Amino acid sequence: MIEVQNIHKSFGENNVLNGIDATFKAGKNNLIIGGSGSGKTTLLKCIVGLHEPTEGKVFYDGHNFTEMHFSDRVHIRKEIGMLFQNSALFDSMTVEQNIMFPLNLFTEMSHDEKQERANFCLTRVNLEGKNKLFPSELSGGMKKRVGIARAISMQPKYLFVDEPNSGLDPLTSILIDELISELTEEYGTTTVIVTHDMNSVMGIGDHVIFLHNGQKWWEGTNKEIAHTDNKELNNFVFASKFMKAAREKL
Amino acid sequence: MWLSFRKPEKFSVYWAEVMREMVSQGIGSLGIIAIISVFIGAVATIQTAFQLVSDLVPKSVVGGITRDSTILEFSPTISALVLAGRIGSSIASQIGTMRVTEQIDALEIMGVNTPGYIVSPKIIAGVTMVPLLVIVSVLLGLGGGYLACAVSNNVSTTDYISGLTDGFNTVIVTVCAVKALAFGFIITSICAYQGFYTSGGALEVGQAATRGVVFSCIMILFADLIVSKVLL
Numbered sequence: 001m002i003e004v005q006n007i008h009k010s011f012g013e014n015n016v017l018n019g020i021d022a023t024f025k026a027g028k029n030n031l032i033i034g035g036s037g038s039g040k041t042t043l044l045k046c047i048v049g050l051h052e053p054t055e056g057k058v059f060y061d062g063h064n065f066t067e068m069h070f071s072d073r074v075h076i077r078k079e080i081g082m083l084f085q086n087s088a089l090f091d092s093m094t095v096e097q098n099i100m101f102p103l104n105l106f107t108e109m110s111h112d113e114k115q116e117r118a119n120f121c122l123t124r125v126n127l128e129g130k131n132k133l134f135p136s137e138l139s140g141g142m143k144k145r146v147g148i149a150r151a152i153s154m155q156p157k158y159l160f161v162d163e164p165n166s167g168l169d170p171l172t173s174i175l176i177d178e179l180i181s182e183l184t185e186e187y188g189t190t191t192v193i194v195t196h197d198m199n200s201v202m203g204i205g206d207h208v209i210f211l212h213n214g215q216k217w218w219e220g221t222n223k224e225i226a227h228t229d230n231k232e233l234n235n236f237v238f239a240s241k242f243m244k245a246a247r248e249k250l
Numbered sequence: 251m252w253l254s255f256r257k258p259e260k261f262s263v264y265w266a267e268v269m270r271e272m273v274s275q276g277i278g279s280l281g282i283i284a285i286i287s288v289f290i291g292a293v294a295t296i297q298t299a300f301q302l303v304s305d306l307v308p309k310s311v312v313g314g315i316t317r318d319s320t321i322l323e324f325s326p327t328i329s330a331l332v333l334a335g336r337i338g339s340s341i342a343s344q345i346g347t348m349r350v351t352e353q354i355d356a357l358e359i360m361g362v363n364t365p366g367y368i369v370s371p372k373i374i375a376g377v378t379m380v381p382l383l384v385i386v387s388v389l390l391g392l393g394g395g396y397l398a399c400a401v402s403n404n405v406s407t408t409d410y411i412s413g414l415t416d417g418f419n420t421v422i423v424t425v426c427a428v429k430a431l432a433f434g435f436i437i438t439s440i441c442a443y444q445g446f447y448t449s450g451g452a453l454e455v456g457q458a459a460t461r462g463v464v465f466s467c468i469m470i471l472f473a474d475l476i477v478s479k480v481l482l
Binding site for chain 1: 259260263347351352353355356358359360361362
């Protein structure tokens, strides 16, 4: 479980996050949604420690991550897997080397064991036999899947996903969502997904947090979204004619 | 900078990265260094011979002047300026691209000491390979001078060889080595810094590479002056 308390983040005069409190439960798909510039990615980066919050605390299973020293944070970070918006695969390494990279650094596995683990992760994301390809030879959807394979290679307790559907066609988006959801259930990870894709929200949103102007504006499940009277959330979720029509049928 | 030299997570992974950088910086730069060194040595010999037209000055002096100027200045400094363009821009753009494509963030999330993993192998490779490249440059520069003597009538090769060996002061080798070490550190550390703190996109990566090369060149010339002043 991850808990954030009163998170504020400013870049100079620009206040991006204004006192966010939230709890992200284990074994659930926790979605952070909101419009562009609402602070979703900044909140995610504060949680994983890529940004230091101006104020507030982040707890991983009760451990205060914000006040930890670099060397103590490493222990938590070994339990974190993250899929970046652009996958962030290492260009100079093959698919297999990308997946084996954290295993090389942080485990005492033999080469065969690491290879076996890499093959398992690739099979899990339906990319068997793509071991020797370089990231430049992969499509956007394949890069995302390799990113997921790398993220799960160390069997993380916490999985963070930044915009998993950006740049993907609807079918591939659904496959990626389903894969993340399956992995969350399978490994019992605390999964935090930043998205503004409404298909993802409706499909896998066990727990949804809506950010607006750097504040938590609404919290609930995907089923509750359809019946909310929160004006900003309605404007965001039901912006398109299709979604408005879908709501009327619910 | 301090974080770059923290204890590595796993020595074997870092060592492989150092070896990869050494090959990239050393072997990758050998061709350009060889070409410029031969030409610089040849031109230095011809121009020195052109200026020493007095019958009172023995022709072997040309060899001595070429040797000293090549070892003290041409090989370390011009090689370093060329390497700043060749290695420095590569380091800054490589690290800068890693930054803007979130590869550095991915390393940090994994718990890797990113300055240590990305920067230190480049600096270690730089302070090792730049001096080796300068040694190659000196030998090829003096060889270029010999070739210039062989194909022109200004100075005989015998006089040139005689000049190279006469009155050799070993301090110039020390000065050359110190300069090469300093230049290797300057190129790699400045360019790595510029790349590491890039933010934005492709435009900023290009700007970081340019800044890295320009700052490196200025610092190389500054360090050249300081080392020469202190050691000579």
